[in-house]
Amino acid sequence: MVIEYPFSRTTGPVIGAFLTGLRERMLVGSRGSDGRVHVPPVESDPLTGEAVSEIVEVGPAGEVTTWAWVNVPHAKHPLDRPFAWALIRLDGADTPMLHVVDAGSIDAMRTGLRVEPRWNDETEGSITDLACFVPVADGEDA
Amino acid sequence: MRDVAVISFAQSAHVRSEEDRNEVEMLMPVVGDVLGKVDMTMADIGFTCSGSTDYLAGQAFSFVMTLDGVGPWPPIQESHVEMDGAWALYESWVKIQLGEIDTALVYCYSKSSPGDLPMVMTRQLDPYTAAPLWPDAISLAALQARALLDAGKITVEQMAEVAARSRRSAMDNPNAQLAWDRGVDELLKAPETIAPLRRHDCPPISDGVAAVVLAADGAARDRVERPAWIRGIDHRVESMHLGLRDLTDSVSTRLAGEKAGVAGGDLDVVELHAPFTHQELVLRSALGLDDHKNVNPSGGALAANPMMTAGLVRIGEVADRILAGEAGRGVAHATSGPCLQQNLVCVLEGNG
Amino acid sequence: MADLTLPAALRDVEAVRSVRTPARLDYRYTPGTATSRFLHAIEQKRIMGERCPVCRKVYVPPRGACPTDGVPTEEQVELPHTGTVTSFCVVNLQFYGQGMEIPYVSANILLDGSHLPIMHLIQEVQADKVRTGMRVEAVWVPDEEMGPTLESIKWFRPTGEPDVQVDIPGEDHGTGLGSWVGGSPPEDPRAAQTHGGDA
Numbered sequence: 001m002v003i004e005y006p007f008s009r010t011t012g013p014v015i016g017a018f019l020t021g022l023r024e025r026m027l028v029g030s031r032g033s034d035g036r037v038h039v040p041p042v043e044s045d046p047l048t049g050e051a052v053s054e055i056v057e058v059g060p061a062g063e064v065t066t067w068a069w070v071n072v073p074h075a076k077h078p079l080d081r082p083f084a085w086a087l088i089r090l091d092g093a094d095t096p097m098l099h100v101v102d103a104g105s106i107d108a109m110r111t112g113l114r115v116e117p118r119w120n121d122e123t124e125g126s127i128t129d130l131a132c133f134v135p136v137a138d139g140e141d142a
Numbered sequence: 143m144r145d146v147a148v149i150s151f152a153q154s155a156h157v158r159s160e161e162d163r164n165e166v167e168m169l170m171p172v173v174g175d176v177l178g179k180v181d182m183t184m185a186d187i188g189f190t191c192s193g194s195t196d197y198l199a200g201q202a203f204s205f206v207m208t209l210d211g212v213g214p215w216p217p218i219q220e221s222h223v224e225m226d227g228a229w230a231l232y233e234s235w236v237k238i239q240l241g242e243i244d245t246a247l248v249y250c251y252s253k254s255s256p257g258d259l260p261m262v263m264t265r266q267l268d269p270y271t272a273a274p275l276w277p278d279a280i281s282l283a284a285l286q287a288r289a290l291l292d293a294g295k296i297t298v299e300q301m302a303e304v305a306a307r308s309r310r311s312a313m314d315n316p317n318a319q320l321a322w323d324r325g326v327d328e329l330l331k332a333p334e335t336i337a338p339l340r341r342h343d344c345p346p347i348s349d350g351v352a353a354v355v356l357a358a359d360g361a362a363r364d365r366v367e368r369p370a371w372i373r374g375i376d377h378r379v380e381s382m383h384l385g386l387r388d389l390t391d392s393v394s395t396r397l398a399g400e401k402a403g404v405a406g407g408d409l410d411v412v413e414l415h416a417p418f419t420h421q422e423l424v425l426r427s428a429l430g431l432d433d434h435k436n437v438n439p440s441g442g443a444l445a446a447n448p449m450m451t452a453g454l455v456r457i458g459e460v461a462d463r464i465l466a467g468e469a470g471r472g473v474a475h476a477t478s479g480p481c482l483q484q485n486l487v488c489v490l491e492g493n494g
Numbered sequence: 495m496a497d498l499t500l501p502a503a504l505r506d507v508e509a510v511r512s513v514r515t516p517a518r519l520d521y522r523y524t525p526g527t528a529t530s531r532f533l534h535a536i537e538q539k540r541i542m543g544e545r546c547p548v549c550r551k552v553y554v555p556p557r558g559a560c561p562t563d564g565v566p567t568e569e570q571v572e573l574p575h576t577g578t579v580t581s582f583c584v585v586n587l588q589f590y591g592q593g594m595e596i597p598y599v600s601a602n603i604l605l606d607g608s609h610l611p612i613m614h615l616i617q618e619v620q621a622d623k624v625r626t627g628m629r630v631e632a633v634w635v636p637d638e639e640m641g642p643t644l645e646s647i648k649w650f651r652p653t654g655e656p657d658v659q660v661d662i663p664g665e666d667h668g669t670g671l672g673s674w675v676g677g678s679p680p681e682d683p684r685a686a687q688t689h690g691g692d693a
Contacts, residue, residue, distance in 0.1 A: 001200055001256075001520070001521040001522070001523045002518060002519070002520050002521070003200045003518070003519045003520075003521065004516070004517070004518040004519075005516065005517045005518075006514070006516050007269075007514070007515045007516065007517060008512050008513070008514050008515075009269060009270065009512060009513055009515055010511060010512045011270065011510060011511060011512060011513060013498050013509070014498065015270050015271075016509050016510045016511055017498065017500055017504060017509070018270075018271070019270070019510040019513055020504055020507060020508075020509050020510040021501075021504060023507075023510060024503060024504065024507060026501070026503060026504070028501060028504070038383075038385075038386065039385070040268075040270075040271040040383065042383070042386075046381065046386060052498075053497065053498060053499060054498070054499050055498060055499065055500050055501060055504070056501060057501040057503070065289075066285050066286075066288045066289040066292065066389070067285065067288055068281050068282075068284030068285050068287075068288055068336050068337060068338070068339075069284075069334070069336065069337035070281060070336055071334070071335070071336070071337075074260075074261065074276070074278060076261055076276035077275075077276060077278075078275055078276075085277055085281045085282075085284070085285060086285075087285060087384060087385055089385075095383070095385040095386050096384075096385040097271065097385055098271070098272055098275065098277060098384055098385065099275065100275070106337060111288070111292050125510035125513060126274065126513050126514070126515075127270065127271050127272075127274050127275060128274055128275070160524070161524060162524070162526070162527050162530075163524075163526055163527055163558075164524060164525060164526025164527075164528075164529065164557075164558065165526075166526065166557060166558055166559050167526050167527060167528070167558045167559070167566075170558075170559055170564065170565075170566060173564070184564065197519075199521075200519060200521035200523065207557070209561075210557055210558075210559040210560070210561040210564065211559055211564060212564050213559075213560065213561070213562060213563045213564020213565065214561070214562075214564070215561070215562035215563070253524070255522075255524075256521040256522050256523050256524060257519055257520070257521045257522075258519065258520065261519065262519060265517065265519075269515055270513060270515070273515065273517070274515050
C-alpha cells in the first residue's frame, strides 16, 4: 500500500525569504531582538515571541557542530553513498542548521570541520537546492 | 486538586511484527484485561482517551476504527491525541480535575511493522527545511549522541552499560521484546550502524498495546487497596529546530521534573522513556537521578518500544509496582519528538 | 505583520511563495484475521459476514469486533449476493485518483441478512433512476480476475424486483440524543412520511 501526497505548501514571507535565497544560491537567517541570527530563520523571536523583522545573509561556509555517519544510505536519503548528517553553524549565524556533508569517509569527519555548500545545477527554491555540504579545501577547523 | 490514581494497567506482549491481527483485534484483549482487573465495564467509565498515530497505519482516521474495540455505544465521551498514551493520560487527568468525571480509560497502541518506521517518523519534522531531507529517527538520535560525547558528558562504555542493564532486566519481564545478557566488552566489539550509535544503543521496532484506568478519590479507594496516586504531573516542549536546542541537556525534562515534584521524596522505582541509550543518561541528569539504582526494571524502551505506547507503559510499570505493594514512590517519564523534544514527568505514590 | 527587511540581493528577485514537498511512504498492510477471512471468501465468490454474540447483528465486511458491544464477532454467516440500496450519491465531479467515468453512482447497500450496509458502485442503470429501496445484486469480475479484494465484485445492478421500504437507522429506538422534533419518536415511520417527510 502506498501513501503519496503531492503537497505544495505556502511559505509565508520568512520561510519564503530563506527558500528564495536558496534559489539564488544564497544562505540567510533571521536576526532576533537580542541580535542573534537563527538559521533556518524563525518567524517569531524565540525570546519575545514578536514577529521577526530582519533577514540577513550568512555563510556560505560554516562549521560542523555535531554529526552522525551513515554507512548504508536509505533510498530516501539525500546521497546514495556513505555520508554524514550534520548540524552546521554558518558564518554569521548563532544556531546551526541540519544538512548533510559529503565527506567521502568517516575519517574525514570531525566536529569543528569547516564546510561549504555544493549547489544543484538547477535550483527551484527548496532545501534540496543544496545538494550537500563539502569540506572546505585546506580549511582551518574551528 | 482532586486525588487521581492509576488503579489498573494492562499491556500486550510486545513483538516485532503482529502478522495476523489488526489494531482492533490487538486492543480488545488489553481493554478487557485492564477493566476486568478492577471489575469494571465501559458503563463505569466516564471518559475514554486514546493515543496513537495514523501515520503508522498509513490510513487516515484509523484511530476512529480502533474505537470498535471498546464498544462505544451508547455514545461515549471520548478524545484522542496523536501522541503517546502518556499525554492521553494527562488529558484524562485534567478532565478529572475539572470535576466532570471520576473515572477514565486511557489506551494506546501502535503497529509499526507495516511501514518503514524511521522514515515514517520524519513526517513529524519541519516540513520546509528538515522533512524533505528524510532524516530518519536513528540519524537524529546519533547527532545527539555525538554532541554528548564531544562535550565529555558521556562515554560509549556508559551507553553500552545502559544497553546491557536494560536487556538483562527485561529477562524478568514477560512482555518485553528484547531480553538478553551480554557484557559491555562484547557489545562494544559490534560495528557502529549510524555512528556513533551501535545496534545495542537503539530500540527495537515493536507492535504493542497498553491501557490504564484512572479513578479519583473514593472511586479509586473503593476499587483497589493501594491506588497509585498521581502526586505530580507536568509536561514541557522545546523548539522544533534541533539547532535551537541544547541536545546535551533536556531542559524540558528538568523543568517538568521540578513542576511534578520529583525531588519531594525518596524514589523506589524510576521508569524513563529513553529509546536510545545516551538518552537515559541525559534524562537521569535532568531529573537528578544519576546514581539511582532502580531505573527501568522493566527493561524500558530499549527492551520494547511500541510507538505512542512506550510512555504510558512507563507510567503503568511504576503504578503496577505501587499497586502490588512493591514500591512506595516512583517517577515515570514519557517523551515525544526527535532527541527528547517534548517530555512528560509523572510522580506516583502508594499511601493515602 | 511587521515589514521584513531583506538582504540587497533578494530585494528585486521574485519571492518564493510556495514549495513542493512530495512525500511517499510504502506500507505492507495486515488486514487482520476478520478481514483476511472475508477476503479469502470473496475470492471463492462467497460473501461472509460475522455475527455479534451479544446484539446478534451481522456485520459485513466484518472487522473482528462489534462496534456497539466491543466484543469479538467470530460466528461466520454466509450472505446472499442481493441487497437493498439504503442511500446513494451521484458523483459528478472529477477528482484526483478517481477510477470511474462520471457521472457514476456510489451507494450504501444492505445485503439481505446483514445489519450494516456496505459501500459499493451501482451500474447498469441510469444514474437518475437509482433510488433508496432499490433491489440490487452483485456482479462479479471474470473468474480469471478474481482475487482477495472487494474489487472482485465489479459493481451492483438492479435485480428488477419491486422496491422495498427502507427503515431509517435509529427510528425505532432512537440514539438517546434527543434529536427528534418534540423529543419523541414518530408513532409510525410511514405516518411521518405522510406529513411531508422524505418520499
